[in-house]
Structure formats: C-alpha cells, structure tokens
Amino acid sequence: MDISSLQKCIGDQQAYRLRQIKRALYVDLVEDWQYVTTLPKNLRELLARSCPLDIHADVQISGDNFTVKALMHLIDGKRIETVLMRHEDGRRTVCVSSQVGCPLGCTFCATGRGGFSRNLTIDEIVEQVLFWNRYLKPSAEKVTNVVFMGMGEPLLNYSNVLSAIRTLNDPDGFGIGARRISISTSGIAPKIRKLANELLQVNLALSLHAPNDCIRSQLMPINKQFPLKQVMSAVSDYVTKTNRQVMFEYLMIRGVNDADEQARELAVLVDHPLYFINLIPYNPTGAYQPSSSATIRRFKQILLRAGRHVTQRYGFGQDIAAACGQLAAKNNGSPRRTS
Numbered sequence: 269m270d271i272s273s274l275q276k277c278i279g280d281q282q283a284y285r286l287r288q289i290k291r292a293l294y295v296d297l298v299e300d301w302q303y304v305t306t307l308p309k310n311l312r313e314l315l316a317r318s319c320p321l322d323i324h325a326d327v328q329i330s331g332d333n334f335t336v337k338a339l340m341h342l343i344d345g346k347r348i349e350t351v352l353m354r355h356e357d358g359r360r361t362v363c364v365s366s367q368v369g370c371p372l373g374c375t376f377c378a379t380g381r382g383g384f385s386r387n388l389t390i391d392e393i394v395e396q397v398l399f400w401n402r403y404l405k406p407s408a409e410k411v412t413n414v415v416f417m418g419m420g421e422p423l424l425n426y427s428n429v430l431s432a433i434r435t436l437n438d439p440d441g442f443g444i445g446a447r448r449i450s451i452s453t454s455g456i457a458p459k460i461r462k463l464a465n466e467l468l469q470v471n472l473a474l475s476l477h478a479p480n481d482c483i484r485s486q487l488m489p490i491n492k493q494f495p496l497k498q499v500m501s502a503v504s505d506y507v508t509k510t511n512r513q514v515m516f517e518y519l520m521i522r523g524v525n526d527a528d529e530q531a532r533e534l535a536v537l538v539d540h541p542l543y544f545i546n547l548i549p550y551n552p553t554g555a556y557q558p559s560s561s562a563t564i565r566r567f568k569q570i571l572l573r574a575g576r577h578v579t580q581r582y583g584f585g586q587d588i589a590a591a592c593g594q595l596a597a598k599n600n601g602s603p604r605r606t607s
C-alpha cells in the first residue's frame with residue numbers, strides 16, 4: 269500500500285474529498301477503491317492504479333487464541349512483525365514495529381540479534397494498525413490501543429513515528445486517543461526530552477531491565493551512550509512537563525537482574541509517585557533463562573514493601589514467538605508476495 273500517494277492523486281480537490289477517502293480507508297476499511305461509490309469513477313480508477321489497497325501478510329494464531337502475529341511483507345521485500353492481543357476486558361491492543369530490525373542489539377532480544385535494515389515509513393507503521401482493523405472487522409471489533417513495542421527503537425525513527433501517531437489519532441481516521449497509544453523506548457535520552465515538548469498525551473514506557481549501569485550495559489549496549497543518570501533525568505523532565513505516568517519495564521532474567529539486592533536498588537532508582545514498574549517474565553530467545561515464579565513473587569514483594577507501584581505483565585503468545593523480545597521476522601530477504 270502507498271497511502272502517501274493519495275495526496276498526489278487527489279491534487280487540489282476540495283477538502284471534503286480527502287475526508288471521504290480517509291473515511292473509506294480508515295473507517296469503512298475498504299480493500300478495493302471500486303467500492304467507494306461516494307467518489308467519481310475516474311478518481312476511483314486513478315486511485316486503484318496509483319494507490320492499491322492490498323496488504324500482504326502471513327498470520328499465526330496462538331494456542332490460547334488471545335494473540336495473533338502477522339509477518340508483513342513490505343514493498344522492498346523486507347519483513348516486519350506486528351502482534352494483536354485480545355484482552356479479556358475487551359481491549360484490542362496492537363503492538364507495532366517502527367524499524368526493520370533494530371540497531372541497538374540488546375542481548376536478550378531476538379530483533380536486536382538480527383541487525384538493522386531501515387526505518388519504517390509513516391505508511392508502513394499506519395498500515396500495521398489498518399491490517400488489524402481489517403482482520404477484526406468480521407467480528408465487529410476494532411483496534412483500541414497501540415503500543416510501539418514491536419521491532420525497532422521508535423525514538424530512532426522519531427518523525428515517522430510521531431506522524432504515524434497523528435494519523436492514528438485523527439478523528440476523521442482511526443480516532444485512537446493519544447492516551448491509548450504507548451511508546452516504549454530503550455532510553456534515547458535527548459528524544460525523551462523532545463517528546464516531552466510535543467504536548468501529546470501518549471504514554472511513555474522505559475525498557476529499564478536493570479537497576480544499575482553495570483547490569484544494564486551488559487543487557488543493553490545503548491546504556492553506554494545514555495547511562496542511567498542521563499536517562500532518569502530525561503524521564504524526570506518528561507514527567508515534570510507532561511504530568512503523565514511513566515512505566516518502567518523490567519524483564520525478569522534468572523541470575524542476571526532478579527536478586528533481592530537488585531530489587532532494593534530498583535526501588536531506590538524508580539522512586540516517584542508517577543512511576544510504576546512492570547515486571548515481565550522473560551520470554552526465552554536462547555540467550556538467558558526466565559526467573560522462577562517464586563523469585564518474581566519475592567522481587568515484587570520487596571518493591572511493594574518499599575512503597576513502589578508494581579504490576580506484572582501476562583505473557584502473551586509465547587508459543588508463536590509473539591511475546592516481548594521475541595519478534596524477529598525471520599526470512600527478511602528477497603521480495604515475495606503471498607496474497
């Protein structure tokens with residue numbers, strides 16, 4: 269799909285035409301321009317030639333039926349993964365990718381091990397949400413939440429991610445409220461400060477995963493460039509400017525970051541009424557082992573006793589490698605179309 273060619277196609281036609289087109293695309297979810305009968309025939313033909321609406325992807329459904337993963341085929345033959353999570357409370361959350369691969373090489377992450385290819389375009393980001401809305405349409409459901417937690421570091425593709433968020437936010441389009449959109453970063457400190465000035469109501473999550481620089485640099489090489497002091501100062505600035513909560517994601521990795529002493533260090537580091545810690549059982553990707561349930565319980569108790577706000581994430585879609593840190597888009601190679 270090439271949504272950006274839309275604007276060129278409609279040229280200087282009146283604004284209501286653009287609204288009709290956006291409605292057809294993002295609300296009615298048409299997959300063929302010929303069905304958009306509100307548009308004149310010649311415009312439909314032009315759009316069909318220059319902005320075809322097909323999206324190519326292979327879908328895998330987890331055994332529990334709550335998680336669906338799609339391997340999307342991009343125009344240049346690259347592949348990315350995106351995941352739909354169906355929550356029992358009715359939320360339909362889509363985890364989107366922001367880059368093909370990732371340059372940051374976190375040692376626990378399957379995406380990081382595969383290297384980096386390129387940034388995704390605005391269209392390629394938006395298309396992931398469009399794909400899932402089309403997927404959900406037969407059951408009269410739609411995407412309610414979007415998290416930038418898929419492949420790549422979203423703040424390294426800053427302007428495309430922000431433009432995509434504005435498209436997702438547009439009341440004439442998907443109409444997904446900013447408070448239902450989350451950006452998860454590995455800690456690109458200057459971009460966190462920049463985001464604070466955007467006056468967007470999006471949620472910020474920091475992939476922390478360690479209570480000190482020594483362990484964090486071992487897990488996340490980006491920590492050498494932006495050590496914890498810089499990152500925590502940027503997050504504090506973000507909270508001061510936005511008055512928004514910040515989530516600190518903490519993967520529980522056996523024998524690496526799950527000792528009692530590390531829980532106490534974490535409690536000191538993450539100490540603000542608007543901070544909360546999300547403990548995530550590590551999803552095996554070959555590099556490390558997950559902490560035991562007993563260890564996670566003890567770790568959580570130490571944080572709770574210290575007065576920290578702690579949540580624990582349910583592990584979605586491990587059987588289809590759709591869980592946090594498992595996205596890898598295997599076969600990222602030559603052009604191939606499936607449908």
Ligand code: SF4
Binds near residue numbers: 371373421454
């Ligand atoms: S965890 Fe995120 S930032 Fe780190 S390598 Fe994976 S995708 Fe990149």
